[in-house]
Amino acid sequence: MEPVQQSQTINQHNASNTQGVKLNENSYGPFKEHNEVPKPCWKIPSFKEKQSSGYILFSLYNGPEHHASQIANAVVVARHLGAKLVLPDIRGTKLGEKRDFGEIYDVKKFVASLDGVVQVAKVKPAEISSVKATAVRVPDRVSKDFITATIKPIFSTNKNLRLATYFDALSMENSKETVDSNAYQCLAAFGSLKLQSDLLELVDSMIGTLRSMSQKMGGRFVAVDLRFDMLGKKRCHKNVVSSERCYNAEEIGEFLNKIGFHKETAVYLTQTGWHGRLDLLRDIFPNTFTKDAIVPAYERAKFMGSEGREYEQFIDFNICSQSDVFVPAYPSRFYASVAGNRIASGKTQIFVPAEKTSEIANHYLSPYIARKSHFAHSCFCV
Template sequence: MDFRQIVAGMLTVTMFLMLAHMIKRDHFDPPPHHHLHVNHAGRLDNSYSEQNFALGNDGQLWKPDDLTNVVLKPCWSKPVLEEEGSRGFVSFSLTNGPEYHISQIANAVVVARYLRATLIIPDIRGTQPGDWRNFGDIYDIEKFVNSLNGVVKVVKTQPSELSAKNLAVLRVPNRVTEDYIADNIEPAFKSKGNVRLATYFPSVNMKKSDDDWNSVNCLAMYGALELQPDVQQVVDSMVKRLKSLSLKSNGPFVAVDLRLDMLDKKGCQDINNGDVGGSKKCYTPLEVALFLKKLGFDKDTVIYLTQSRWDSSLDAIKDLFPKSFTKEGLMPMDKTSKFLESEEYEKVIDFYLSSESDVFVPAISGLFYANVAGKRIASGKTQILVPANIPPASSASVTNYVSQYVSKKSHMAYSCFC
């Protein structure tokens, strides 16, 4: 064998070894993880039965088995009235948006059942004087009545005999108790014959409860309210579009509750003297964007913001996540004149869309976050991340930012569903 043949042989062996190394690297070595990757297994209705979230340096964010989004079953037994006789009426209005509606409905049902009174289906009041609409404009009346059949008697319209003279108007705290009803509501009901309730919220109380009275609360909060078909269709079309965009980006779609008017009201002040990493009541667009980036969300992540219209202050999010949208860029054109000109419809869309997103990020603490969390827990969508100002040099473990409603199972939904 001459010198040229020896060199040719050596080159052949070298090329073979290099090719073998490339094949091994591509097929056996784990790929470098720098972004959040999501695999979807779709159903025919464009919803998703499985999601596999893998995160950067932390490996698996959630295991695939934890992301099947299996709808939980109600743990409560439907409480049936032992007495059919009605002794008056309970009336009320729904105000301030769906996160309040859920609690207002629950209070009214609990009070009406205790008093053996007939519940009058409420109207819906907006924030401006004279701004009101019928219950059926947003919610399904028949499903509401049927869900409460045997629990309380319900009428669809206010009886003609009901007047201000025989009506006691009472302010009632959220998650009213039997003792409170007996001491503060029943005497007025017996005196006047009818009561009108206005629920107030001394605190956001979503703690678990295992008492017998909880079955009525669970049914009223999670089994009574459903959107009427036209409104549900708009929500479904927006969810479908966002999920379609997220599939193209090979990532999740994230709903962020970020309303600029609420940020101004709360002031976004640090609770822990402004220390980095401390908890806050709310987070600015830039803080939310940096939080998501620090956790490893890819720049192509699709983000829905509950802010009504795009504002220049939201550019901080769009700079890092170009596929960020408000509802005006997603709603079907033939629906905008109706649904974008009404604050009540906008609130409903935000609430239910946040309940259906792949991931939910509450940039604002409060009842919206608490009641969206409840609906997500009930449907198995427990991917809720609470923002924080993560120090630049620290490693960001996503599991440290999962909502305590989920990580500690402290939400009342866990006493309603199993």
């Protein structure tokens, strides 16, 4: 076959695999040419309620995939109670390990985003420093009815509450509540958190490196949430949320190849450090990288050393949220939260591996996108 004919055949094959998704003429594979960024559907009423003397305290924990929901709960509770919100700290994976909010997130952005919604105390006020706050457990996406019936009576007696959000499932299904009642949840979950400048610059630099490694693909790359510590989890064998199972490195490579991604496509993996079992994926896609390979040398000690391991999850979360295509190797809260961020930015190409014979990429589109089953769809209008 002549080279020109071969190129035309490849283009025709990939075009058919995307069911009408228009491809850039310089790229191969099911990449969308443009992402339409949706607009927020919510409207926040002006701040009229008189503030009480009480405070809502809380911590962020269990990684960035939980933080937006924890923020949203705290904001909703504080708003309905008329309480002030104390800037949270961030708990690490080890007992007693914690960071200031500003070490990870932009404090000015956070406070400004909530202007007119709740008042935020950047430091714990002196008048409550010696007072132990009453602990209250609240469900993810707490409702106004729950706040009125369960939390408000406690707040009436104990003006300082410490919230702890609990999560019942991996999914983030679309809420049945109206857009208006979801307004504070939407604003807090998708409009308040931004990485602090140093960490944001690092993520941007790493994304730039991935795009340069994928120049033949128009600078586009695929991010895959694949970590070997997750593959042995119980949910990999039987997941109560969906029929999805876990896929290893070789299966991910075969999947990406099957749905039409060119071998020159850059692939980013959330795995920390290279592992021999990743070689089978790199055999199919040579431009496969873990974060260790693309972190600038001068940032390695700060963000990848023994003192910086907690930063890695934020790097992964943001790269997966911003990649051109995202592929989860297993069902998880990480996948669900990344999907929410991608819906908010219009990056809706999320392909979930499945035991199908189809070579059409859109046949593997995430249910969060295909069925609009994600909570984020109630927050944004295309």
